[in-house]
Amino acid sequence: MLTEHRRDGLYEFVRTLLRHSFVLDCMAETLPKSWAYIEELINEHMECTKKGHGHKSRLKQLVPTIGTFHTPLMLQAAFEEYDAKYKISTRKFIQPSFNDIRHTMNLAQVNALKGQLKLVTFDGDCTLYSDGNNFAEPKLARNICLLLRRGVTCALVTAAGYGYKAERYEQRIGMLLKAFVEHGLTAEERKRFYVLGGECHYLLQVNEHAKLIPIPELEWVGKECHGWPQEQVTMLLDVCEGCLKEAISDMNLRTTILRKERAVGMIPGGSTGKATAPTGSGSKRSSLRREVLDECVMRVKRAIEESDVTIPYCAFNGGADVFIDVGNKRVGVSALQKYLKVAPSSTLHVGDQFLDTGNDFEARNVATTVWVTNPHETKYLLKQILQKCCGLKRKLSEYTSATLNALIPLSAAGDNGASAAAVGSGSAISPETIPEDIAEKGGGGGGGPAAKRRAP
């Protein structure tokens, strides 16, 4: 059984098209036309999907794994904008790369959100903070403050599942919460920031004191999350645990299984793993090879497909571990959209794991997306969003704590860049009012200091 390893179907298709221009040494003349052709294919696919026969579109035939598009993408214009700065079309030795394609797609997506962006959801590791570390980018924090000030709701949607232990999430994003205070965000603006842990399980909201407060599940969880039968959850975890054990045996891994209430994972085994498999690999974070982790993910996915499991899940390579969570970011972002009354075409998910072995992959079904590889790129992307979608004209470096405090909220300014404070939300409650059975739930999986991810 052959599986394409770490490839995105659409990106590979685009790369193949662009390669012709490079080989024929006519990039300046033909690259814009190639992007215009891809734009045409996407528009046709969207039109076919709207009429209920997306499977017949030319793009679907060319790229069978093609996902959902929530907005049209002006790809030719985005490429011309990108090329004007980076001059890809003048290169003689380096053909258009995966990153050139990724940046062009990202730019087209940001341009498409002008006038309609209401919700931005962020992945954690390698998106808001570096792998396994805490939030540490003051300028990224400032940019998020500006987004909140301009009426856009933001959420961290992460695999890290600490239940409703607010202090654990506060530890990861402490610098950001502090920035809310330092930049003088109002109570209303602070309350526009949410944290959704365990992919889709635990929702918390920032309060007026910049502390995280849990929101009870009954108030926000979509119908899909309710009523997942316990026997289905147990079956999913059993199938995955059995599959991981077999993989450990086959590949002589020095790893161990970690089972939680809503997740199961394979993590480095340390000295115990070494003793169990003296000639194997995987006792430390650094010794677990990417190929091994991806092999485990693909095996688990196949095993689930062949089982009677019907509930949503997320099996992903966490960089130094493999985790399978009950539920996924499609469920999480979708439930958040319903709670906040925001459409997919007004939602942007920012993440670094969009391959089918990553945990941002499923978010593509319910939101527009941009693909970053580190917090520095996220910071740059937010700069583009603030200038293109939120109408900020000044250099972002001019927005110090004092000037940001004086920045007029979008709603008051009457600017039509973004839809200000348009999302609804329920009111947060104090932790004491959370039902005991909810408060005690553990689970989630992956993320956290144990999760070391690599860029694709």
Ligand SMILES: [Mg+2]
């Ligand atoms: Mg990530």
